[in-house]
Amino acid sequence: MKRRGHDPESVLRIAVGVFNERGYDGTSMEDLARALGVTKSAIYYHVPGKEQLLGRVLDVALDGLFTMIADPRASTGRAITRLEWVVRQSVTILVDRLPYVKVLLRVHGNSPTETRALERRREFDRFISALVKEAAGDGDLRPDIDPSLATRLLFGTVNSIAEWYQPARGASADQLADAVLKLTFNGLRVP
């Protein structure tokens, strides 16, 4: 019988599951070998190392965000419209790439790979923060919340979805995005 093969995508998909289950720091190369169904020595044929694998996992999440903000819809038109589009897309990316985003949200900068990911996250945050400031400058956002604080709360709301969302049941990405946009832009209260 032919030995089970793994392409890079399936290695990554299995690894991100193990990282989320055991925590990245709690995952050993042996855990990864077991999950892939290969021997401990064969794992190095598939994966140069744990940190390199983490780098690829983080790139899946971050590349999604950076592809989004490179889209013309993130840079053309009224700032508040762009901001709403970016928030909607962020929810969609979070749902589509949930295990990858979960790993990203837990990164604390304990290695060069994590530091680089944090630097990219900060770059993304600066883009959002500039967009919030521009929308506030247009008079479209209430002036009595500091734009930096608004940015943090807005993306805090989006990212908190990763804590509880289960793809198999409940709201779809679109319904979730609708709810997030209504709550953050219009509020829960009936006017």
Place this chain on the structure above:
Amino acid sequence: MKRRGHDPESVLRIAVGVFNERGYDGTSMEDLARALGVTKSAIYYHVPGKEQLLGRVLDVALDGLFTMIADPRASTGRAITRLEWVVRQSVTILVDRLPYVKVLLRVHGNSPTETRALERRREFDRFISALVKEAAGDGDLRPDIDPSLATRLLFGTVNSIAEWYQPARGASADQLADAVLKLTFNGLRVP
């Protein structure tokens, strides 16, 4: 010279710092002894064990929340007013007990102590969820967001503060609570 003494409060305050720095799973009794400035054998004079210490840390966070919802202001008056009060108090508790709440938010149920804490968190969530449903039933909350989803997003916004808040600089607990209430109940958009 008399050996440095530790009362239970200072042990807890130091331990919660170590838990947040190293992660609970990554913390050894040796790490705790080092942080307390006692020998590895003396640590058991101060602390029966790591899990018992975790239990006390989680109780500091959870007791704050349960004391709050036992207050008459959480059970008397119009539901939306009670809900707003509860959200404001939750932000205050999070800021006042930040390191304890951070440990609580990272608990995943890996031990009886964690399972008990998660059960208490769920009890708190049920209280909030009932309050949101009551306010929606009064016609005070927009009917086009499911109350369970509204509850998750509302507390997702509150809890996300723990990810970035630094007590020494930036907004006070009151300013933060104001911003959270404005964003979640009235929205960022200028009407």
